[in-house]
Amino acid sequence: MERNIYIENMPLEKASELFMERLTQSGYFADYASEYLEVMACQGRITSSAVFARRSSPHYLASAMDGIAVNADATYSANEFNPVNLKHSKEYIEVDTGDYVPSEFNAVIMIEDVNFVDDCAQIIKPAVPWQHIRSVGEDLVAHDMIVPSLYKLGPCEVASFITGGVEKVAVIKQPRVAIIPTGTEMLETASKDMPPGCIVESNSRMLSGLCREWGAIPIRHNIVIDDKELLRQAVSEVKDDADMIIICSGSSAGREDYTSSIINEFGEVLVHGIAIKPGKPAILGIIDNKPVIGVPGYPVSAQLVFNLFAKSVLYKKQGQELTPSDTIQALLSRKTASPMGVDEFIYANLALINDQYVAFPLNRGAGISSILVKADGIICIERGSEGINAGQSCTVSLLRSRQAIDKTLLTIGSHDMSIDILADIMQKQHGIRLISSNVGSMGGIMALRRGETHFSGIHLLDSHSGEYNIAYLNKYLPAHRWILVNLVKREQGLIVKKGNPLQIKNLSDLLRHEIRYINRQQGAGTRVLFDYLLTRENIASAAINGYNRQEYTHLAVAAAVQNDACDTGLGIYASARALDLDFIPISEERYDICILSDLISDEKLDILLNCIKSSQFLQRTKDFGGYNLELSGKIIASQ
Secondary structure (H helix, E strand, O other): OOOOOOOOOEOHHHHHHHHHHHHHHOOOOOOOOEEEEEHHHOOOOEEOOOEEOOOOEOOOOEEOOOEEEEOHHHHOOOEOOEOEEEEEOOOEEEEOOOOEOOOOOOEEEEHHHOEEEOOEEEEOOOOOOOOOEEOOOOOEOOOOEEEOOOOEOOHHHHHHHHHOOOOEEEEEOOOEEEEEEEOOOEEOOOOOOOOOOOEEOOHHHHHHHHHHHOOOEEEEOOOEOOOHHHHHHHHHHHOOOOOEEEEEOOOOOOOOOOHHHHHHHHOEEEEEOEOEEOOOOOEEEEEOOEEEEEEOOOHHHHHHHHHHHHHHHHHHHOOOOOOOOOEEEEEEOOOEEOOOOOEEEEEEEEEEEOOEEEEEEOOOOOOOOHHHHHOOEEEEEOOOOOEEOOOOEEEEEEOOOHHHHHOEEEEEEOOOHHHHHHHHHHHHHHOOEEEEEEOOHHHHHHHHHOOOOOEEEEOOEOOOOOOEOHHHHHHHOOOOOEEEEEEEEEEEEEEEOOOOOOOOOOHHHHHOOOOOEOEEOOOOHHHHHHHHHHHHOOOOHHHOOOOOOEEOOHHHHHHHHHOOOOOEEEEEHHHHHHOOOEEEEEEEEEEEEEEEOOOOOHHHHHHHHHHHHOHHHHHHHHHHOOEEOOOOOOEEEEO
């Protein structure tokens, strides 16, 4: 069977230059196709030619004030000691702002400077000719240019067009982008009974939304299964109507990746394989002098490739320059290695800690679409660099406003579902964004020790005292000022499938070889608890099938059980209930948050504590089930 291969591994800047150069040579950017729109429909569009006023505004001499219109000559002698009395109709008329000023008058006196006596207007200050009178065309003169070509129109321009008598405006036609999603495994929508191996197709929806943000019109094709003839037919259907073609997935070198060969049939592949990570298998080509981009199937790769190559083309096609993203300098929270031969783009969260921005790299998996929702910015580790060391300054291109980042609280540590409730309440009631990184309790304490987080969720059992958290804080944070506050007490136990088909009753059942266990990561409080329980019951961890398999959140453990990736795992009741699973209670534990008081302002600390004590937080958390809230918001200890 014929198999695709990468044509090359072209550097990013060379691929971009080649793509734009060939499109320019083909005449793709030479002419701006125009259409005429009614004025009220043109907001947000780009003018293809200059727009001129069709009438003057105002088209008459108009009063700029409420007052009286006078002839200035009749007022020259007026002063405080010699008031001048003007007769109504003959020597003055009353006018309001915008009223026509007849030709026999050449000035307006503000109403505040007039004293009316019987049928006369008394003034004590002379008027200057043409004071407070708007001349004909003061705003616009007929045939004045209101805006030039290649100008993006907003509400103010629309108002000016209406004032100037403009009825229709010539604008650049919006580029039409055909998006063809491919893949036999793809489904249009999710369902509860989706078979293994099926994937909901969402990349084309994301790229369609980006097209709209950039002023283009997306035309989404139906999903095309992995069949070369069907993909050929789809490209044939859209190529004449579209200004750009995007083929989603099928750009790699697999046995069902046909994008490259189809582009070559209709046109020319310019680049197949770009020295970037993620997104290496991207394809750039031309069909009928129009750009074609083959984007990889993973969502992070698809979004990055589309931003790197489609955005600049669509802007230029509409006569607009693409302005660089805002950037900030931040300290990297942990050492991040990178292959030397590629430009690697790493998505990151940002927080302001001790008046210094700190960047926290997110998971680098190209298939994790949630990264695109969570990320505050992108770090580019340029080709030729082996990475960035912890504490080293790096440039972050912002995906979120600096204002939002400045109002962010960061929690790194153990996962609990109540943290999400707390985040929602803080955002909704106080406009403070709370973001979390789930690295386990020990990971949270180490982040506190390095001063890289405002607070951490922890639930570490001291096997000697039977007490939670305090012994660990005394050991690892002896020189820090901290406050330990209870968030919840919660029920830990074994999460099992609905109906408990394997009849798991206690920890000793985990010794049955057919039972597949899934553990939490090292350093997680749940892992510490599990090891403590195993030791107490003289169960060897090596005898448990799956002890070394790891997940990072309680919900992830529950999802693994629900989707038959394992049979059981230790987790909290709330996660089992959320996914309609059964639960075997083992132990109640105290889940606290440790706050570094030097790194959080008094105002934000008060908001955080008040939100924990609020009736909303308590009720919504209680509704999850498996929580004891008698200590919520109570300060357990401090240093």
